[in-house]
Amino acid sequence: MTAANPAVQPTPALRVCLWCVVAVLAEVGLYASYRGHDARFHWFTHFFVGAAAALVVMAAVAARIRRPVPLPLVWPFLAHVMAMFPDFLFAGGVAHEPWMDLFLGHISTHFMPGRNLTWFVVFLLALAAYLAVVARFPAADDR
Numbered sequence: 001m002t003a004a005n006p007a008v009q010p011t012p013a014l015r016v017c018l019w020c021v022v023a024v025l026a027e028v029g030l031y032a033s034y035r036g037h038d039a040r041f042h043w044f045t046h047f048f049v050g051a052a053a054a055l056v057v058m059a060a061v062a063a064r065i066r067r068p069v070p071l072p073l074v075w076p077f078l079a080h081v082m083a084m085f086p087d088f089l090f091a092g093g094v095a096h097e098p099w100m101d102l103f104l105g106h107i108s109t110h111f112m113p114g115r116n117l118t119w120f121v122v123f124l125l126a127l128a129a130y131l132a133v134v135a136r137f138p139a140a141d142d143r
Helices: 012-033 040-065 074-091 098-102 115-135
Strands: none
Touching: 012 040, 012 074, 040 074, 040 115
16 A cells, blocks of 8 residues: 555545444444343443444534544444443453443443433434534535
């Protein structure tokens, strides 16, 4: 991948597709990690909470820097890992404790009225907020 041979460099669309594949495979791995505990619905809770938190931060950062955030699929993945981090501890034998709410409300998020349906709506609202912020910026071709 050198500047001398631009045909070898991946296109932006190809890079986005590769990041999508990596993100989906990582999330499939996280989802599978809950299989042994028969608690895969927890994956959804922590995904929606983490991704919603990431999208709110992404919207704030994008508004500040006046362009979409770099690596937009990495942000929700990292926030998801942060939200589910106490479950990694639990798999290692550490019982859940109230202090684990420091990890994006790890314990209390399970007691939201409507549970995952409510968190899904929160996630969709956060996604809409990020997309509304990004939609205000000119397209890359317009710059």
